[in-house]
Each structure stands twice: as structure tokens, then as C-alpha cells.
Amino acid sequence: MTKYTEQDVEDAVVAIANGKSLRQASREWSIPRTTLHNRIAGRQPRQFAHETSQRLSRSQEDNLTKWATAQIELGLPPTHAEVKELAQRILARQGDLQPLGHHWVERFLERNPSISARSRQLSRRKIKTRGDSLDIELAEAIRVRDELRATLKALQRAKRRKVDGDPNTTFVGIETTQRAKKAKRLKISPEKSNESDYPTDEEDCIVVNN
Numbered sequence: 001m002t003k004y005t006e007q008d009v010e011d012a013v014v015a016i017a018n019g020k021s022l023r024q025a026s027r028e029w030s031i032p033r034t035t036l037h038n039r040i041a042g043r044q045p046r047q048f049a050h051e052t053s054q055r056l057s058r059s060q061e062d063n064l065t066k067w068a069t070a071q072i073e074l075g076l077p078p079t080h081a082e083v084k085e086l087a088q089r090i091l092a093r094q095g096d097l098q099p100l101g102h103h104w105v106e107r108f109l110e111r112n113p114s115i116s117a118r119s120r121q122l123s124r125r126k127i128k129t130r131g132d133s134l135d136i137e138l139a140e141a142i143r144v145r146d147e148l149r150a151t152l153k154a155l156q157r158a159k160r161r162k163v164d165g166d167p168n169t170t171f172v173g174i175e176t177t178q179r180a181k182k183a184k185r186l187k188i189s190p191e192k193s194n195e196s197d198y199p200t201d202e203e204d205c206i207v208v209n210n
Contacts, residue, residue, distance in 0.1 A: 004031050013039050055100060060090055065112045072119050080105040 012025040013036065022040075026033040056064065064087060071078045078086075084105050091097070109116055 004029060009035065009039055012036055016040065055091055055096065055098075055104070056087060061108065061112060064090070064108070065115055068115050069118055072115070072122055075122075077119055077122075083108065 008029045009031060012029040012031055015028075016022060016025050016036065020028075022033055022036055025031070026036055054061075064083070067086065068078055068083060084100055087104070087108070088100055091100075
């Protein structure tokens with residue numbers, strides 16, 4: 001079914017008033033003949049007829065929509081209760097003190113979808129911003145972790161070097177070497193021995209005095 005606008009209906013009604021038949025206008029603008037007939041008879045469109053039963057006028061709802069959108073832009077989206085309270089104040093200024101219905105806010109948002117659309121758009125932007133922030137925090141955490149790992153490895157290497165060069169072990173090695181050298185000096189080598197190393201006959205005899 002071809003959709004038509006309110007402007008199409010108005011143009012078709014003008015054409016009928018200027019002599020075009022109802023059938024021709026219906027076919028040319030793709031508008032049901034019953035719709036054109038009702039309009040010529042003075043009936044209002046459904047949306048206009050519904051507006052007359054609304055508590056706030058179209059201009060008042062437009063102003064309320066602008067206020068809600070501005071609050072959303074500031075990062076302070078109004079609650080349903082706040083929207084309803086402001087609408088009630090507008091009505092009170094013109095002498096209408098009757099409370100709004102329980103579902104008035106839902107119907108108001110349906111009539112003004114730009115409010116919800118803007119709220120969703122900013123929510124997605126906020127989520128993306130938060131996601132970027134989390135990415136930065138994660139990158140920083142990874143950097144700190146890598147630095148700690150590097151520091152731990154350096155400490156482990158330093159500890160191993162300290163164990164390899166234990167001063168107690170080194171001292172034991174030096175003491176053992178010194179004892180070996182001393183024992184070698186005390187040992188008599190056959191190749192270096194000579195007659196002076198042995199006692200002479202005279203030294204070996206016992207002298208008996210007569």
C-alpha cells in the first residue's frame with residue numbers, strides 16, 4: 001500500500017475543489033476515496049483529532065521535548081517522574097489541576113521519539129568512552145605487570161650469582177690449597193737429597209772415653 005502524506009491529502013482536496021473528480025484525485029495521489037471524502041466533509045485527521053484530547057498542546061509538548069533533550073545532553077537525563085512533574089506544572093499555570101494519567105509519560109515518549117533516540121545515542125557514546133578508558137587501564141596494568149616480572153627476574157639472577165660466589169666456599173678452597181702447599185714443602189724429594197742430609201760416621205758413633 002502506497003503511503004501518502006498530509007500534504008498529499010491537502011493537494012488532492014484542493015484539486016477536487018477546482019473541479020477534479022474524487023476518483024481521479026484518489027488515483028493520482030494514491031489516497032483512498034473514503035479519506036478524501038471524509039476530509040471534504042470536514043473531518044480532521046486522526047492525529048489532529050487526537051491532539052485535541054491531549055492535555056498539553058503541540059507547542060507545549062515541543063517545549064517539554066526540548067527541555068528533556070537538553071537535560072540528556074548535559075548528562076542528566078530526566079526521570080519519568082520529573083517529566084510528569086514539569087508537565088503538571090505547565091497545566092497548573094493554565095488552570096488545569098487535574099492529575100495526569102499513570103501512562104501519560106509513556107504516551108508522551110511515543111509521540112516524541114527523538115527523546116529516547118537521543119538518550120540511546122548518548123548511552124552508546126558513554127559505553128564507548130568507558131570502553132576506551134578500560135582499554136587504557138588494562139594497558140597500564142599490563143605494563144606494570146611486565147615491569148614487575150622484569151624486576152623479579154633480575155633479583156633471581158642476582159641471587160644465583162651470589163650463591164655461585166659464596167665466600168664460605170671460597171674460603172674453604174683457599175684453606176685447602178694452603179694446606180697442600182705446606183705439605184709439599186715439608187715432603188723431602190729424593191732427587192734433591194744429598195749426603196749432607198744423612199749423618200756421618202763420626203756423627204753416628206758413640207765416643208767412649210777411656
